[in-house]
Amino acid sequence: MSVEAERRSAVEIRAMSKVFNAGRPNAIQALVGIDLAIELGEFVTLIGPSGCGKSTQLRLIANLLEPTNGEVFVNGKPARRARLDQDYGMAFQQAGLFEWRSVAKNIELPLELKGWDKPKRRTRALEMLELVKLPEFADHYPWQLSGGMQQRVAIARALAVSPPLLLMDEPFGALDEMTREHMQGELLRICHETATTVVFVTHSIPEAVYLSTRVVVMSPRPGRITQVIDVDLGARRDVETREANAFFAKVTEVREALRGVGGRGPDDVADLGPGIEDR
Amino acid sequence: MFALALLLVAVVWELYKWLGPEDGGTVFGLNIIPRADDRAMPHVWQMFARFAQPERRGSDHPVFLAVVAGAWFSLRLALTGFVLGTLVGLALAILMARFRVVERGLLPYLVVSQTVPLIALAPLVVSWGGKLQLGGFEWPRWLSASVMGAFLAFFPVAVGTLKGLTTTPPASLELMDSYAASWRQTLFKVRFPAAVPYLIPAMKLAATSSVVGVVVAELSTGLSGGIGRLIIEYARQATGDPPKVFTAVIGAAVLGMLMAGLVALLDRRLMRNRPREAVE
Numbered sequence: 001m002s003v004e005a006e007r008r009s010a011v012e013i014r015a016m017s018k019v020f021n022a023g024r025p026n027a028i029q030a031l032v033g034i035d036l037a038i039e040l041g042e043f044v045t046l047i048g049p050s051g052c053g054k055s056t057q058l059r060l061i062a063n064l065l066e067p068t069n070g071e072v073f074v075n076g077k078p079a080r081r082a083r084l085d086q087d088y089g090m091a092f093q094q095a096g097l098f099e100w101r102s103v104a105k106n107i108e109l110p111l112e113l114k115g116w117d118k119p120k121r122r123t124r125a126l127e128m129l130e131l132v133k134l135p136e137f138a139d140h141y142p143w144q145l146s147g148g149m150q151q152r153v154a155i156a157r158a159l160a161v162s163p164p165l166l167l168m169d170e171p172f173g174a175l176d177e178m179t180r181e182h183m184q185g186e187l188l189r190i191c192h193e194t195a196t197t198v199v200f201v202t203h204s205i206p207e208a209v210y211l212s213t214r215v216v217v218m219s220p221r222p223g224r225i226t227q228v229i230d231v232d233l234g235a236r237r238d239v240e241t242r243e244a245n246a247f248f249a250k251v252t253e254v255r256e257a258l259r260g261v262g263g264r265g266p267d268d269v270a271d272l273g274p275g276i277e278d279r
Numbered sequence: 280m281f282a283l284a285l286l287l288v289a290v291v292w293e294l295y296k297w298l299g300p301e302d303g304g305t306v307f308g309l310n311i312i313p314r315a316d317d318r319a320m321p322h323v324w325q326m327f328a329r330f331a332q333p334e335r336r337g338s339d340h341p342v343f344l345a346v347v348a349g350a351w352f353s354l355r356l357a358l359t360g361f362v363l364g365t366l367v368g369l370a371l372a373i374l375m376a377r378f379r380v381v382e383r384g385l386l387p388y389l390v391v392s393q394t395v396p397l398i399a400l401a402p403l404v405v406s407w408g409g410k411l412q413l414g415g416f417e418w419p420r421w422l423s424a425s426v427m428g429a430f431l432a433f434f435p436v437a438v439g440t441l442k443g444l445t446t447t448p449p450a451s452l453e454l455m456d457s458y459a460a461s462w463r464q465t466l467f468k469v470r471f472p473a474a475v476p477y478l479i480p481a482m483k484l485a486a487t488s489s490v491v492g493v494v495v496a497e498l499s500t501g502l503s504g505g506i507g508r509l510i511i512e513y514a515r516q517a518t519g520d521p522p523k524v525f526t527a528v529i530g531a532a533v534l535g536m537l538m539a540g541l542v543a544l545l546d547r548r549l550m551r552n553r554p555r556e557a558v559e
Contacts (some may be wrong), residue, residue: 064456083459090457096450099553100472109468113458142553 001188009073010197011038011061016070017222018056018107024117029222030056034070036216036225040164043191043198045208045215047254053223054201055169061199062090062167075164086110088165089158095150097142097157104129106137107157114161128156131190155187159194166191168200172207181242185208188237205258208248209233210242217257227257289323296320321522326529327556329522342523346509346530350353352533353505355454356421360428361489361538365482367429368436375437376444386441393434397492401427401499420502427496428489435488441483476553479546480482494531506531 012060018031031053038044046054046196059065060072063079074082080087089110097106107125108116116124126240129135132152144151151171171187172180184207202208209231217227230251233241241247300316306312313319330343371389401505403427408418447470455465497507506527513524 059453075482085455086458088457092450092454094450096448096454098451098469098472100475102552111456112468113460113464140555141552214537231465 010040010042010075011036011199012073012233013037013061014061014071016054016067016072018065019068021043021170022068031060032224033098033221034225037263038197038199040121041195043200043211043213045200045202045212046218047202047205047208047258048223049220049258050219051223052222053220054218056198056223057218058167058169062088067128069197071234074225084112086161087163088167089161089163090167090172091151091154091158091169092169095142095154097150097153099142102139102141103134103153106142106153107160112163123252124160129162131159131193132156132186139186147175148183151175151183155190159196162194164197164199168198170201173203180207185238187211205251205254206242209247209254210237215254217254226260228254229257253275289528293318296322311362318518318521321525325522326432326525329526339365342526346506346526349504349506349509349527350534352529353490353497353507353531356424357428357490357534357538359374359422359425360493361432363425364429364432364485364489365436367442368433368481368485369485371433372440372444375441376470377462379558380504382441382519389434389437397427398499400430401496401507404496405500410426410541420500423500424496424505428492431488431492432485435481435484436478439477440474442549443477444470447473475549479549482545483542486542487535489537490531490538508535
């Protein structure tokens with residue numbers, strides 16, 4: 001593939017596999033033979049039962065883990081380079097805000113690490129709070145915010161350096177259903193406004209269908225991609241999208257694809273990311 | 280609340296003095312029940328009255344002033360020891376958190392160091408200090424007492440901080456990794472602030488330990504001017520003047536509380552924006 005073609009992809013995974021504890025008796029084949037290309041502007045969801053390696057795959061894209069075999073390119077560069085250049089932002093299930101920093105200071109953290117000066121950081125943090133609709137909470141502390149609000153701040157922090165790519169690991173997994181649906185709508189709006197490509201890990205089928213342009217269905221033992229489903233529900237999605245027949249049809253399609261891969265077995269193991277709770 | 284607790288101690292003291300046996304008592308042949316006579320247990324009010332009376336017969340220098348002067352002297356030594364010990368403790372903790380090898384190699388020795396009897400160590404430190412030649416720097420005698428304070432203070436700080444630095448939530452570290460942050464950036468922006476709730480109780484312990492270290496060093500090296508020296512001096516006069524030694528003991532206790540109070544202030548400053556649950 002030419003360099004020109006690589007540039008067009010936000011993420012490019014080639015023949016990637018991952019073995020934890022390689023060469024030891026407790027070696028685990030977490031992922032095998034992963035090939036995936038994600039174009040700019042896409043919203044791709046990784047879905048699958050526990051142990052299918054979806055969180056691991058996200059961490060490989062983020063270069064928080066190194067693949068055992070194969071290659072990962074982000075933004076046309078090797079994943080490691082992309083991480084060093086902060087070509088992506090990341091959000092986790094736990095908002096992971098630092099309790100000793102105010103909301104604005106939390107958003108400023110990645111900017112601080114990049115060496116931005118103070119007034120510039122503050123301005124940027126306030127812009128980001130505007131974007132996630134929490135402008136009046138700049139000087140609050142995380143523990144004064146609800147779970148949904150904390151997650152917005154985490155998204156603002158992930159997008160503070162204006163990365164072209166946003167990686168999200170079940171960011172709404174800990175929220176109640178209503179907050180969750182609201183946050184999904186907000187996330188789509190934010191991604192449209194900032195033209196951000198998203199790779200999103202979830203357990204929820206409706207969430208995957210509502211958000212995505214493509215749903216990547218994965219299966220466990222060893223983790224691999226079994227099916228990629230295009231979701232052509234249009235770019236603008238709102239409350240009515242959730243009630244459309246096309247939506248239900250897609251939900252059913254994803255559900256059937258998942259049923260094919262199983263994963264309700266008795267030896268269903270937790271996902272393989274280190275230190276990652278996967279429910 | 281605090282005043283009430285003090286009052287309670289005074290009440291219990293007086294109650295025992297009232298009910299307890301004058302000549303003490305034995306349990307299974309062991310002489311462990313304290314005597315409650317006036318020589319062993321002066322009345323609380325006698326102790327406080329003693330503060331206002333002259334230190335020596337015929338002098339117009341009240342005990343109060345002597346105790347305050349002694350406490351002030353020891354306070355400065357203890358503070359020096361506390362700061363020294365805290366800095367050493369922090370440095371060791373950071374080193375151990377950075378390099379697992381250092382932790383495995385060093386930690387056992389740190390634990391052993393705390394089993395060395397202070398009384399045996401203090402004269403050694405004085406003689407080492409006396410032989411030390413650092414350019415024009417001459418080792419003052421009081422510095423040995425501070426070093427003994429530091430010797431007791433560094434340990435809780437090192438262990439507490441190490442625990443705090445190594446229990447940072449993995450998700451926080453992962454986040455810093457995703458920012459390609461250096462170890463040093465992660466240390467100062469995440470690990471260290473996250474360790475503060477562990478650091479504060481450790482420093483409280485260190486603050487009071489440094490007082491103990493200084494007092495013991497005063498006793499065993501014969502350093503004069505501090506509260507420890509006063510305790511010895513007044514204890515010698517206990518037969519004729521029982522309440523006097525208690526004025527110095529109370530002075531030492533107040534000293535410890537002052538040091539702990541200092542850390543409490545620091546605690547309030549460092550934790551002012553944090554949720555209540557996170558405090559201890």
